[in-house]
Amino acid sequence: MREKINKVTIEDIARVLNITAATVSRALNDHPGIAENTRRIVKETAARLHYQPNRIASSLRLGRTNILGVIIPSAEINFFGSVIHGIEKIANQNRYSVLIYQSNELYEHEKLGVQAFLQAQVDGVLASVSKETINADHFIEIKKRGVPLVLFDRAIDSLGVPSVVIDDYAGAFAATKHLIDQGCRHIAHIGGQQHVSIFNQRLKGYIDALNMHGIAVNEDLIVYGRVSVDSGRECMQQLLSLKQTPDAVFAVEDFTALGAMQTIKDADRKIPDDIAIIGFANEQFGEFLTPGLSSVNQQTVTMGEEAASLLFSELQTADRYQSNPKKIVLEARLVCRASSIKQK
């Protein structure tokens, strides 16, 4: 491993061939007005010398980096890993690289991420907003600097930027209707923080489904948690302490549903016969629970792909942020498993 490759530049190639750097650059980039022969010989020499173009230099010159910045709450969360997968796939197809930054659900980190990306001169930003974020000034700054921004999953409509979300409302509606179809009439909802728009949409879907089917909404059957297994347990305990306990539960997401399931089992109630249950997100573990947890699929990889595609189309339009931003709403598909299917 003695022979270390010294950095070779287009100047080096030019010197070897007795031509100028400009010609080398043109040849390597397949410019039109270049002799076929020159191009061939330049490329050969470049390969022979193990030349790797310095993208930093060309970025500085061109004013673009071919890098996309992605801000997510945490790569450790399955959902975001999948979205990243989708984004990276489309990015690579367009010869772009992906820089990631985790906010850890902290507003301050999110701000740091935006700053890091701006300084790195990324050509575009994809972001899923942290739960803690109230102020959107950092995202507005991205817009002001003319850098395309696309939000996914946790979007902020008032920002007026393109976004990809799933239809939380329709998903929640379908989940609730499914429970109604199973014969349930006392359907509870364990909700999330209502300032988070997706959680609020799910509540609305639940309420409208009940109303639309002539079932009165019972405030006692709606409890709000912190979106976690523990919180699901606590909320379910609360529901079980009611005089009239529910015969079904629609939980705002799967971890909450899981906590609820554990509590129902601990109370010696049967799932789904005594209490049916359905979650949201279709996390991997739901399939393996006993009984299998019904849920709503969020099409994570597709979300990443769509978000990236949206960004690339933004990148091609000059009049950014002028017209109404495009909003892609992905279908939320019901996944029925044993936890919600009552034997007739």
Place this chain on the structure above:
Amino acid sequence: MREKINKVTIEDIARVLNITAATVSRALNDHPGIAENTRRIVKETAARLHYQPNRIASSLRLGRTNILGVIIPSAEINFFGSVIHGIEKIANQNRYSVLIYQSNELYEHEKLGVQAFLQAQVDGVLASVSKETINADHFIEIKKRGVPLVLFDRAIDSLGVPSVVIDDYAGAFAATKHLIDQGCRHIAHIGGQQHVSIFNQRLKGYIDALNMHGIAVNEDLIVYGRVSVDSGRECMQQLLSLKQTPDAVFAVEDFTALGAMQTIKDADRKIPDDIAIIGFANEQFGEFLTPGLSSVNQQTVTMGEEAASLLFSELQTADRYQSNPKKIVLEARLVCRASSIKQK
């Protein structure tokens, strides 16, 4: 959103203050020989003008980018998402950003990733090798260019670069010993593809644990699968068809263990009383199964943190790749749940 921020450079700040760009640069970077007053006023002006340093320009000048490249098979796989989480955490602490590239387990993609990183002039590369990769020339090229490289999980010892792996052998040994301690004497192993070193290590740990405890290895009790839920089912079926069925199973990883569990249940055998079971990887779902699946924790986040730390220490030593590369072996911790604890 009319007022678009025009790109402001150190020249702009200099002009406003009637000083030179050099002084502005020094002030912003807290150079020693600069008047306290100048520094203050420069920073104030920078903030007022919404100045963001252009890292592309400074990278070109300095010859380093403060960017780390990470190559993983897929961000969609939980394991790698967690490792990324750990890497990114340490990177951010060191004011570094993380560029990711997914190989999708393809050698060709892995090569493209290396090339993209080299061109992007990343200051270091972290990689987990694709299952398909036989040829390591692309990694050798990273070394030749003097860019620090650290491998994690799927390492190639012969490359002579630092790496972080977990102790698969010890983990498998501990898992098997745990089953022996529970009184099991007919312990089966469902293995993986033996050309993958981590799977082979787990087989060895299993065999040595049996030998060390005076239990003869029974070839019938060792079956090889394809590391999936379905394969786990098939392998378990095979084990259940033996005259002498096992009283315990050590599965090469959790999905295999899950398939085995399902088959055991379907055959109306009790877990753990009839057949105890333990997996490997400590996937999230294991905790939520009934009974909870015992497993071996791989310390994924720690692996990312250690790998990144190792890279940063490489970054500080000039005589890279000279001495014996450091190899960090993380402890594989037994996680005992109901699936392997027999009532005495």
Place this chain on the structure above:
DNA sequence: CTGAAAGCGCTAACAC
């Protein structure tokens, strides 16, 4: 303590 000047590697006018 600050200014002048050069240069990191590349590309794009503008010449010829």
Place this chain on the structure above:
DNA sequence: GTGTTAGCGCTTTCAG
């Protein structure tokens, strides 16, 4: 079809 020249924004000698 190729060369010349300038410059992207920043940092760092070297002067003073």
